[in-house]
Each structure stands twice: as C-alpha cells, then as structure tokens.
Amino acid sequence: MPLLGAIEAGGTKFVVAVADVNDPDTVIARKSFPTLDGPATINQVINFFDQFPDIAAIGIAAFGPIDINPQSHTYGYVLDTPKRGWSGYDFLGAMKAWRDIPYYWTTDVNGAGWSEYVSGAAKDVENVVYLTVGTGIGAGIIQHGQLLSGNSHPEAGHIMMRKHPKDQYAGHCPFHGDRCLEGLASGPAIEERWHESAKSLPDDHLAWEIEAEYLAQALVTYTTILRPDRIVFGGGVPHREILLPMVRESFAQQLADYLPVGQLDKYIVHVDHGDNAGVLGCFYLAKSLLVY
Template identity: 90%
Template structure:
C-alpha cells in the first residue's frame, strides 16, 4: 500500500501523519510532539516516518517565514524567526537527505487553506482567502485552484490597519506595533490588551466589537484586492461563536455597498475541517505531486 505523509509544522507543536494514497481523507497513524529546535524536531519526524517504507510523497506545511522559491539559494529553509534553533535551518534539505521522494513545501496557512478548498468550507468555489487568527495571523490565498505566491508566500497578517476609535492598545507586533492586523487582532494581542485570557472574556465585552472591526477591515481589504468567492476564518480566536456575526455586520458597514456581496453568511464563514485541516491539506498537496 502506497502512503502519503503529512507534516504540520507549527511553532508550538508538530503533527505527523500517514494516509493511503487512495484515501487521503482517512488518517492511518498520527503523532504530535512539542516543537524543539530544528534538528531535534526533525529527528522525531524522521523516527515516525521510519516506520513506513512505502511513502510516495509528503506534504509539509510549516510555520514561517520560509523560502518557497525553488530558484532561491535558500529554498526549503526556515528564514529569520524568533523560534530558537530554526532561523536558517534547511528543513526541506533535511527531509530529502532522509529519503529522496517528492515533497510539497509550503506554509502552515496554505496547508490548512488548501484543505478547506478541497473538502472543507470552500469546496464549492474557486477563489478563497483562508485567514487563521490565533497566536499569529496569516492567510492562504487560492485563485482559480492555485495557491497564490509571488517571489515568496503572502504575509497577509501584516496588512496595515485603521484603529478602532475606542482602542488605545499599543500593539503586539514586534515589527509594526499597533499598525498591522496581527499586532491588533492576534490572540496574544487580545489577552495583552485586556489583561486576561480571551476565553474568559464575556460575549458582550468590548473586546469582541474591536476584534470584529479589525477582522472585518481585513476582509474588506482582501475583498477589494483579491475578489475571492469566499473568506474562511480559522484558528483559535474565531472559535468564539459571537464573533463571526459581528464580523459580517462590520464588514457590510465598512464595505458600504461598494462591491456586490450577495450573501454574507456564505461569504464569510468558519472552517469545515476543524483541527484536521492542516494534516488533510498536507495529504492533498502531497497527492497532487503524484498526479502531476
């Protein structure tokens, strides 16, 4: 039996898994472990895959920034990151040295976004923005069935923001302070602003109005620049059920009928594949290498 491999490489934990090439929606085996430095973590990844001889291809969806340009000298590397032991680490090279098989190398948000495009909340459309809002903010963008990239992957979590009139927070982003989406709307920004866990904040707290304002503003920016068919929100923050209806309302106010968006309940949605999105995306991307 030929297998597909998945590496969901997060800054906090790694998830590795295998599935049958003919049934990528079903996980055969799966493990997770805390993210150490590059060499230490990859040793655990390789130990897991060493159990399987018939792996045809592996999808890797990694925290970034990473180099995804095949013509670059550092293609396959993790670039400058605050995660200790990862800056300048040749992630893809280490995997190829272990076993020279096809690898699909992309970002964590691209992996999850591709999963939503293939079998999740955006399976019926061609143009998608998948936005994850958690420890950080990032986006996977799919246009006409292709992941969007230029000379590298998008960093759509760092678009510039207009601040909410009632928000005096100085911002959490070490690069942009309170000027960018991640600095204002990521999970740590919510907790730092209000000095308590986002999970403990009640539904009627001002925090959610401010959060919805920023996420709606981002959705407007992606709408007018990319014209997607759907925007899918993932990550821990959108788990709060009160939030997405507030985002839709704020989106309509900010867009101000400039462009036609017929049904906001279908345009701005939450994930369909939940916590499996990253692993499934890796399987689907790995299988695409075999079909090429």
Template identity: 70%
Template sequence: MALLGAIEGGGTKFVVAVADAAHPETVVARESFPTAYAAETMSQIQAFFDQYQDIVAIGISMFGPIDVNPASRTYGYVLATPKRGWSGYNFLGAMTEWRDIPYYWTTDVNGSAWGEFVSGAGQENDNILYLTVGTGIGAGIVANGQLLQGISHPEAGHIMVNKHPMDTYKGHCPFHGDHCLEGVASGPAMAERWGQPANLLDDDSTAWQLEAFYLAQAAVTYTTILRPEKIIFGGGVPHRDVLMSLVRKSFAAQLSDYLPVPNLDDYLVRAGNGDDAGILGSFYLAKTLV
C-alpha cells in the same frame, strides 16, 4: 499499502500524520507535539515517520515566512521569524537528507487553504481566501483553482490596519508593533491586551468587538484586492461563536455597500474542516506529486 505523509508546522505545535495514498482522508496514524527548537522538533518528526517505510510523498505546510522559490539558494529554509530557534533553518534540506522522496513545500496557511478548497467550506469555489487567527495570523489564497504565489508566498497577516479609536494597545508583532493585523488581532495580542487568553473572555467582553473590527477590516481589504468568492476563518480565535456574527456586522459597516458581495452568512465563514484543514491539505498536496 502506499502511504502519504503530512506535516503541519505551527508556532505552537506540530502535527504529523500518514494516510492511505489512494484515500487521503483515511488517516493511518497521527501525532502532535509542542513546537520546540528546530533540531529537536525535526528529530521528533523523523522519528514518527521512521515507523513507516511505504511513504511515497510528504506534504509540508510550515509556519513562515519560508522560502518557496525553487531557484533561490535558501529554498526550503525558514526565513526571519519571531519564533525563537527557527530563523535560517533548512527544513526541507533536513527532510531530503533523511529520506529522498518527493516533498510539497508550502506555508501552513496554504495547506489549510488547500484543505478547505478540496473538501471544506471552499470546495465549490475556485477563488477563496483562508485566514488563520491563532498564535499568528496568515492567509492562504486560492485564485482560479491554484495557490497564489508571486516571488514568494503572501504574508497577508501583516497587512497594515487602522487602529480602533478605543484601542490603546501597543501591539504584539516584533516587526510592526500595533501597525499590522497580527500585531493587534492574533491570539497572543488578545491575551496580552486583555490579561487572559481569548478562550477565557466572556462573550459580552469588549475584546470581541475590537477583534471583529480588525478582522472585518482585513476582510474588506482582501475583498477589494482579490474579490474572492469566500473568506474562510480558521485557527483558535474564531472558535468562539460570537465572533463571526460581529465580524459580519463590522464588515458590512466598513465596506459600506461599496462592492457587491455574496450573502455574508455564506461569504464570511468558519473552516468546514475545522482544525483538520491543514493536515488534510498537506495530504492533498502530497498526492499531487504521485
């Protein structure tokens, strides 16, 4: 049986899997492990895939920023990243040297966006934005049925935001402090600001009001620039049920009826594939190569 491989590389953990090439939803094997330094993590990845000799292509959805320009001398590299031990690592080169098969190389959020586009919350739409809110914040954009990319991939988690009047937190992003979305609304930012991880905060905590304000502000920005049919929220932070209703309420207030948008219950939604969006998207992207 021909197999597809999938790698979802996150700042906290890596997920690797193989599936039936004819039916990517049929997962044959799957494993996850904490993200360590690059060389150690690569050894674990290759050891997993060494068990399977019938892999015809692998989709790689990798935390960024990464170089996705095939004409660049650093194509396939991880670029300057806050994750220690990864900046300047030739990820795609290490995979190609290990096994010479086709690879689809893109960002983790692009992989998740594609997973939602093919079989998740965005499958009936041609224009979606997938926003992951977890260890970091990033967005994958599908425009007219294609992943959006310019000279490189979007880094929409680092858009500048206006601080909430009640927020005195100095920000978590090592590049932008409290000026960007990731700096004030990522999982580590919430934990640092409130003294405990998001999953331990009470539903009536002020933390969720502030988080909703920032995510809604970002959604307004994405709406005015991209005009997507749907904005899909993934990652660990949106697991909390109370958050999405607060985001919709804040979004309506901040957009202030400026543009027509779909019903907000249908427009601002959680990922249909949940935490499997990225690994499924990696399989679907690998399948485009064979």
C-alpha cells in the same frame, strides 16, 4: 500500499501523519509533539516516518516565514523567525537527506486553506481566502484553483490597519507594533490588551467590538484586492461564536455596498475541518505530486 505523509509544522507543536494514497481523508497513524529546535524536531519527525517504508510523497505545511521560491538559494529554509533554533534552518533539505521522495513545501495556512478548498468550507468555489487568527494571523490564498505566491508567500497578517478609536493598546507585533493586523487582532494581542484570553472574555466585552472591527477591516482589503468567492476563518480566536456575526456586520458597514459579495453568512464562514485542516491539506498536496 503506497502512503502519503503529512507534516503540520507549527511553532508550538508538530503533527505528523500518514494516509493511504487512495484514501487521503482517512488518517492511518498520527503523532504530535512539542516543537523543539530544528534538528531535534526533525529527528522526531524522521523517527515517526521510519515506521513507514512505503511513503510515496510528503506534504509539509510549515510556520514561517519560509522560502517557497524554488529558484532561491534558500528554498526550503525557515527564514528569520523568533522561534529559537529555526532561523536559517534547511527544513526541506533535512527531509530530502533522510529520504529523497517528492515533497510539497508550503506554509501552514496554505496547507489548511487547501484542505478547505478541496473538501471543506470552500469546496464549491474557485477563489478563496483562508484566514487563521490565533497565535499569529496569516492567510492561504487560492485563485482559480492555484495557491497564490509571488516572490514568496503572502504575509496577509501584516497589512496596515486603522486603529479603533476606543483602542489604546500599543500592539503585539515586534515589527509594526499597533500598525498591522497581527499586532492588533492576534490571540496574544487580545490577551495582552485585556489581561484575559479570548477563550474567557465574556460575550458583551468591548474586546469583541474591537476585534470584529479589525478583522472586518482586513476582509474589506482582501475583498477589494483579491475578489474571492469566499473567506474562511480558522484558528483559535474565531472559535468564539459571538465573533463571526459581528465581523459580518462590521464588514457590511465598512464595505458600504461598494462591491457585490452575496449573502454574508455564505461569504464569511467558519472552517469545516477544524484541527484536521492542516494534515488533510498536506495529504492532498502530497498526492498532487504523484503521477499515475
């Protein structure tokens, strides 16, 4: 029985899994473990997949930045990253050295976004922005059924922002400080600013007004440039139910009826697949490499 493999490669933990090629929505086996350095982590990945000799293809959705340009001499590598032991690591090359099968190599947000496009919150549209807001902020962008990439993958978490007038925070991003979306609105930015995690802040805290304004500002930018049919939110921060209604309200104010986007509770939505989004996306992308 041919199998599909999934590697959801996060900066904090790795999730590896297998599924039947004819039923990629059902996980047969799954394991997670903390992310160590490159060689040590990939050794654990290989130990897991060694149990399954019939794997036909593997989807890899990795934390970045990574090189996804097949014409580049560092294609398949993790590029400069603060994650210790990963900068310049040939992730894809290590997997190919283990077993030379087809691999779909992409970013973590592309993997999760693809699952929402195929069978989740965006399954009925063709143009999607999947935005994750957690330890970092990133976007998987799908246009006319294709993952968007240019010279490399988008870095939508590092667009420049206008600061909220009530916000005195210096910013979390080591590159842009308080000038980019990730520096102002990621989970660590919230915790550093308020000395409390997003999970524990009360609903009436000023934090949510500021967070909603920043996320809405970003969505206006994505909307005017990309004109998606739907924007899907994933990651830990949007788990707070107070947030998305406030984002929609701020988005409407900032867009100011400039473009038609339809009903906002259908345009700006929560992820459907939750914590399974990355693994499912890897299965779907791996299956797309196989020809029957």
